[in-house]
Amino acid sequence: MHGGTLRGVFAPTLTPVDEDLRIDVARWIEHSRTLLANGCDGLCPFGTTSEATSFSVDERIDALEQLTAAGVPAAKLMPGTGCSALTDTVRLTAHAVGLGCGGVLMLPPFYYKGVSDEGIYRSIAEVIERVGDDRLRVYLYHIPPQAVVCFSLDLIERLVTDYPGTVVGIKDSSGDWNNLHGILTRFPGFGTFTGSEAFLLQTLRLGGAGSINAVANVIAPIQQRLFADWEGPEAEQFQAAINQVRPIYDGYSAISALKAVVAHYRNDPAWARVRPPLVELDAAAAQAVVDRFAKLPVAAERAI
Amino acid sequence: MHGGTLRGVFAPTLTPVDEDLRIDVARWIEHSRTLLANGCDGLCPFGTTSEATSFSVDERIDALEQLTAAGVPAAKLMPGTGCSALTDTVRLTAHAVGLGCGGVLMLPPFYYKGVSDEGIYRSIAEVIERVGDDRLRVYLYHIPPQAVVCFSLDLIERLVTDYPGTVVGIKDSSGDWNNLHGILTRFPGFGTFTGSEAFLLQTLRLGGAGSINAVANVIAPIQQRLFADWEGPEAEQFQAAINQVRPIYDGYSAISALKAVVAHYRNDPAWARVRPPLVELDAAAAQAVVDRFAKLPVAAERAI
Numbered sequence: 284m285h286g287g288t289l290r291g292v293f294a295p296t297l298t299p300v301d302e303d304l305r306i307d308v309a310r311w312i313e314h315s316r317t318l319l320a321n322g323c324d325g326l327c328p329f330g331t332t333s334e335a336t337s338f339s340v341d342e343r344i345d346a347l348e349q350l351t352a353a354g355v356p357a358a359k360l361m362p363g364t365g366c367s368a369l370t371d372t373v374r375l376t377a378h379a380v381g382l383g384c385g386g387v388l389m390l391p392p393f394y395y396k397g398v399s400d401e402g403i404y405r406s407i408a409e410v411i412e413r414v415g416d417d418r419l420r421v422y423l424y425h426i427p428p429q430a431v432v433c434f435s436l437d438l439i440e441r442l443v444t445d446y447p448g449t450v451v452g453i454k455d456s457s458g459d460w461n462n463l464h465g466i467l468t469r470f471p472g473f474g475t476f477t478g479s480e481a482f483l484l485q486t487l488r489l490g491g492a493g494s495i496n497a498v499a500n501v502i503a504p505i506q507q508r509l510f511a512d513w514e515g516p517e518a519e520q521f522q523a524a525i526n527q528v529r530p531i532y533d534g535y536s537a538i539s540a541l542k543a544v545v546a547h548y549r550n551d552p553a554w555a556r557v558r559p560p561l562v563e564l565d566a567a568a569a570q571a572v573v574d575r576f577a578k579l580p581v582a583a584e585r586a587i
Numbered sequence: 588m589h590g591g592t593l594r595g596v597f598a599p600t601l602t603p604v605d606e607d608l609r610i611d612v613a614r615w616i617e618h619s620r621t622l623l624a625n626g627c628d629g630l631c632p633f634g635t636t637s638e639a640t641s642f643s644v645d646e647r648i649d650a651l652e653q654l655t656a657a658g659v660p661a662a663k664l665m666p667g668t669g670c671s672a673l674t675d676t677v678r679l680t681a682h683a684v685g686l687g688c689g690g691v692l693m694l695p696p697f698y699y700k701g702v703s704d705e706g707i708y709r710s711i712a713e714v715i716e717r718v719g720d721d722r723l724r725v726y727l728y729h730i731p732p733q734a735v736v737c738f739s740l741d742l743i744e745r746l747v748t749d750y751p752g753t754v755v756g757i758k759d760s761s762g763d764w765n766n767l768h769g770i771l772t773r774f775p776g777f778g779t780f781t782g783s784e785a786f787l788l789q790t791l792r793l794g795g796a797g798s799i800n801a802v803a804n805v806i807a808p809i810q811q812r813l814f815a816d817w818e819g820p821e822a823e824q825f826q827a828a829i830n831q832v833r834p835i836y837d838g839y840s841a842i843s844a845l846k847a848v849v850a851h852y853r854n855d856p857a858w859a860r861v862r863p864p865l866v867e868l869d870a871a872a873a874q875a876v877v878d879r880f881a882k883l884p885v886a887a888e889r890a891i
Contacts, residue, residue: 304673304713331698331699336671336672336696336698336699337671337672337673337696337698337699338672338674339644339672339674339675339678340643340644342672342674366671367640367641367670367671368640368641368642368643368646369608369641369862369863370642370643370646371643374643391864392640392641392863392864393697393698394635394640394641394697394733394734395640395733395864395865396732396733396735398864398865398866399864399866401866402863402864402865402866403863403864405863405864405866406863406864409608409863428700429698429699429700430698431700431735432864558673559673559696559706559707559709559710559713560695560696560699560702560703560706560707560709560710560736561699561702561706562702562703562705562706562709
């Protein structure tokens with residue numbers, strides 16, 4: 284099975300915004316470069332952690348062009364392109380392919396709930412047909428907690444069968460090991476990324492492609508050590524260290540909390556801004572999250 | 588409390604699509620005119636029933652311009668304008684206001700689940716501030732079954748208090764009488780529309796503004812009789828007749844089923860098309876729905 288060319292530790296890049304809530308492209312490019320220099324094999328601009336769906340298609344296209352124009356290699360990028368509207372997904376996907384992106388991360392259309400596998404199949408198939416480019420590599424984005432609309436295993440199989448070499452992987456952000464295990468065992472060689480950092484070691488042991496996690500925005504280096512040496516004696520230790528991060532922001536928005544951590548270490552309060560409907564952490568909460576993070580051993584080898 | 592100028596029976600207009608899945612504007616305009624001539628006081632182009640979120644901002648703007656250019660009075664329109672992306676909602680809302688629409692129907696940003704009331708408040712407030720036009724009349728769109736993200740009663744109160752004369756109403760598509768009752772009693776004079784046709788009489792008895800229901804695409808005339816004479820002796824009978832429609836498509840997509848009914852009565856199979864992720868009814872299902880509808884007394888005084 285064709286699993287695409289993308290492997291390793293990927294960050295769904297946090298998207299800084301300026302005081303008018305526009306994408307702060309300069310800070311964004313700098314953060315992208317920092318991550319690629321510090322543990323990330325690639326980036327997913329405009330994933331869930333990136334507040335992707337809070338930005339218009341034009342805003343996303345413009346930013347992505349500036350990112351590649353600044354020298355970030357498109358081959359290492361897997362931008363999110365899935366929208367509610369078929370035509371928006373087509374436009375973003377065609378644009379990413381045109382830039383030479385290594386893949387795209389495709390949400391199913393997420394407004395209508397309870398739609399059939401047939402309907403989701405037609406959505407993805409229609410995008411692939413309209414983009415009509417052999418270079419397209421689609422990674423399906425399964426994230427039931429936010430999208431609610433899902434990629435079932437049978438639907439994945441149908442898409443892979445009908446579009447081999449194009450539908451090459453998946454990001455499973457279900458948080459459900461049984462589902463991820465089902466994908467890894469049913470589709471060997473598929474480009475399967477875990478959306479939950481806690482499953483990285485297990486994913487690699489079963490032949491998965493890597494991880495795409497929010498926490499990579501701050502702790503990509505230790506994730507990279509695990510990815511590079513998952514068969515080594517320290518693998519369990521690396522995984523345990525990775526697992527310590529998420530509890531520090533339990534009860535808060537992961538995105539707002541991670542932006543607070545970045546703002547702290549960059550000594551740049553602007554980094555804490557989010558676009559509505561998200562809300563930045565208040566000062567006390569931000570301090571609490573930062574303090575908890577600073578106490579973790581992994582804070583010493585952070586990405587930022 | 589300012590309840591806006593829109594009252595009565597509204598249809599979230601079905602959106603016909605051509606064989607390339609583009610909006611079939613000619614059929615759409617004709618359907619809009621038919622509804623306004625047959626029971627509808629106004630229309631909600633690009634509501635949930637309209638497959639709104641399956642079309643791009645540009646497609647929606649272009650179609651709405653053609654609709655008003657064709658002579659459909661903007662004052663009778665309450666187009667849907669709420670998107671996931673703040674900037675998309677701003678663009679659609681400003682455009683609708685510019686056309687002179689009587690109001691806009693605003694979904695909350697619907698990708699991120701579990702967001703706070705504060706975050707939704709900021710989203711709506713930011714749209715209002717950015718549009719910055721005294722003519723803007725916002726009807727909040729509460730539809731938990733699809734959007735999942737909701738307008739709580741406390742959030743409604745905060746928005747109405749801070750933006751009196753701008754936030755003038757709501758469409759409650761929760762399907763929950765307790766919630767609708769709570770809105771009607773807590774916000775007297777507010778422009779409250781029921782999204783469930785079964786609650787039209789109760790809504791009017793408690794001072795609500797009217798209804799916005801999928802079924803108005805086919806049975807607006809009897810809804811209009813109820814709206815016009817809700818204190819009359821036949822009110823309960825009208826309501827009972829209205830209630831008979833929804834069960835005919837139980838188990839099917841309401842949108843696909845209603846398009847099948849329109850396709851039948853217009854003798855125009857093109858009307859049955861839907862854009863993915865929706866799927867049209869198969870021939871047997873369409874026939875079953877049409878047959879059940881035809882047996883209802885209300886079929887004799889349908890809109891189409």
